[in-house]
Amino acid sequence: MVDVMRSIKPLATHPSELKLILDGSSFVPYYEQIVEQVRGLIKRGQLREGNTFCSEGEVARFLRISKMPVRQAFQKLRSEGLLTIEKGKRPTIGSGQMPWDFQQLRGFSEEMKRRGLTPSAKTLDLEVVDATPEVTMALRLSSGDKVYRLKRLRYVNGGPVAVVTSYLPARVFHGFEQHNLENRSLYSVFENVYNRKLQWAEEVFGAVTADGDTATILETTPGSPMLIVRETTYDIQRLPIEYSVSLLRGDRYTATVVSVRKSSN
Numbered sequence: 001m002v003d004v005m006r007s008i009k010p011l012a013t014h015p016s017e018l019k020l021i022l023d024g025s026s027f028v029p030y031y032e033q034i035v036e037q038v039r040g041l042i043k044r045g046q047l048r049e050g051n052t053f054c055s056e057g058e059v060a061r062f063l064r065i066s067k068m069p070v071r072q073a074f075q076k077l078r079s080e081g082l083l084t085i086e087k088g089k090r091p092t093i094g095s096g097q098m099p100w101d102f103q104q105l106r107g108f109s110e111e112m113k114r115r116g117l118t119p120s121a122k123t124l125d126l127e128v129v130d131a132t133p134e135v136t137m138a139l140r141l142s143s144g145d146k147v148y149r150l151k152r153l154r155y156v157n158g159g160p161v162a163v164v165t166s167y168l169p170a171r172v173f174h175g176f177e178q179h180n181l182e183n184r185s186l187y188s189v190f191e192n193v194y195n196r197k198l199q200w201a202e203e204v205f206g207a208v209t210a211d212g213d214t215a216t217i218l219e220t221t222p223g224s225p226m227l228i229v230r231e232t233t234y235d236i237q238r239l240p241i242e243y244s245v246s247l248l249r250g251d252r253y254t255a256t257v258v259s260v261r262k263s264s265n
Helices: 030-043 056-063 067-079 108-114 133-139 186-193 212-217
Strands: 005-008 020-023 098-101 119-130 146-156 159-169 198-209 225-235 240-249 253-256
Touching: 020 030, 020 056, 030 067, 056 067, 067 159, 133 159, 133 225, 133 240, 159 212, 186 198, 186 240
Parallel strands: 098 253
Antiparallel strands: 005 020, 119 146, 146 159, 159 240, 198 225, 225 240
16 A cells, blocks of 8 residues: 555644644545544544534645545544534534433434434344233333333444334234344334324433443443433333433433523413
8 A cells, every 4th residue: 555644734723733634544534534534633622612623625625535535534523423514514623522402302313314424323232021010110001011122232323322112012013023123213113113102201311320230332441431311212102112221321321401480471
């Protein structure tokens, strides 16, 4: 391979001078090289939250490469909450955490696609089990009722971000195990396969630490902070059809809730 070292000095968007270098002799893809260097700049404080960053086009032109690896780098940084990109505005450096808006009833895939990210999923386990007291209460089941327990690992732009365990009434979702759920929105299956139109959800969220198994799955360290979300989803008949427990990496996500004060008149 030809040894190519290219440097970049972005023009007008940041008071500091960035120095990104691509090594053409390295086996590390260009987009990963860009991501690692931007991470380093943020870690060292040379880039701070709220600072304006270069556009994809500026980075590509200065590095004399196509936009594709730059776009991949931007997507990865965005998935980690390190870069904020809004339509019609220049990119800015983020906090390293992605706010999750609990005011909107969206599935994981829908939420990620709305942000311009690429979601995917891997099924870790799917079986029919007896409902625990917690699940029985949440789904308003009778004693002895069975549920599907679906455990999935959720990815954003190829990186693991959450472990989600969903419980579904077996009597409602007959034959659920026959469906391919790898890269399909669960809400889409509810609405388009089982004709259970969704209306609202209740969420209870808090903070926990990752145990050994969860840390391994999410490629983080045991004891690292996690956002836990317990959610009960209802259809338009106001019947609970899913109870889920989600563990999200605390270094990637924060909870965002808007509270509105009602008039006392």
